Amino acid sequence: MKLLIASNNKHKIREISDVLKGKFDVVSLDEENIVCDPEENGETFLQNATIKANAVAKHTALAVLADDTGLCVDALGGLPGVHSARFAGDHDNAQNRKKLLQMMTGTTNRKAHFTCVVVLRYPDGKTIHAEGRVDGEILTEERGNNGFGYDSLFFCTELGKTFAEATEEEKNAVSHRGRALHNLLEKL
Numbered sequence: 001m002k003l004l005i006a007s008n009n010k011h012k013i014r015e016i017s018d019v020l021k022g023k024f025d026v027v028s029l030d031e032e033n034i035v036c037d038p039e040e041n042g043e044t045f046l047q048n049a050t051i052k053a054n055a056v057a058k059h060t061a062l063a064v065l066a067d068d069t070g071l072c073v074d075a076l077g078g079l080p081g082v083h084s085a086r087f088a089g090d091h092d093n094a095q096n097r098k099k100l101l102q103m104m105t106g107t108t109n110r111k112a113h114f115t116c117v118v119v120l121r122y123p124d125g126k127t128i129h130a131e132g133r134v135d136g137e138i139l140t141e142e143r144g145n146n147g148f149g150y151d152s153l154f155f156c157t158e159l160g161k162t163f164a165e166a167t168e169e170e171k172n173a174v175s176h177r178g179r180a181l182h183n184l185l186e187k188l
């Protein structure tokens with residue numbers, strides 16, 4: 001089955017493709033010549049992922065997969081959470097990381113987790129969703145050059161390194177997105 005990934009983020013598309021390879025024929029918005037960047041104004045990850053899936057579905061007859069992810073920091077009461085992409089401005093990852101470090105200056109409780117919700121929308125409009133989570137800590141400085149977003153600040157407890165120090169295979173094996181996708185596959 002051909003599956004269109006509702007994201008313009010090349011890192012995300014690669015991670016999703018790696019997990020779903022052999023199960024779906026994954027295509028990107030670019031490959032389908034679709035330009036779509038809806039406003040993510042939901043209050044939950046599920047609402048935002050559904051907004052993305054429905055917006056992209058207007059441009060295609062294919063099944064669509066959307067994900068919405070957030071970094072939730074205990075000492076910040078769960079922030080940035082659903083505001084992760086626009087924490088310090090508009091999709092500026094470096095500024096988002098800088099703001100996070102500033103807000104956590106002197107904070108000893110560094111516990112955090114990523115949550116990811118994936119929504120699969122069939123061409124007939126039916127949807128199915130799944131969630132994944134991974135726990136870790138926010139470092140006081142960045143480590144590693146792989147990944148994207150908050151990866152260089154997130155020390156993954158299970159891997160014993162940041163996601164930016166991990167290979168994509170290592171990240172996918174334990175990550176919020178990898179787990180959400182595996183949970184989705186189990187539901188299918």
Ligand code: IMP
Pocket residue numbers: 009040067068069070071084085086091093096147148149150151163177
């Ligand atoms: P969205 O799911 O694309 O809306 O992403 C929300 C925010 O979280 C953006 O700032 C992304 O860069 C960041 N983000 C999403 N997934 C990951 C990830 O796997 N690692 C680190 N940051 C991520």
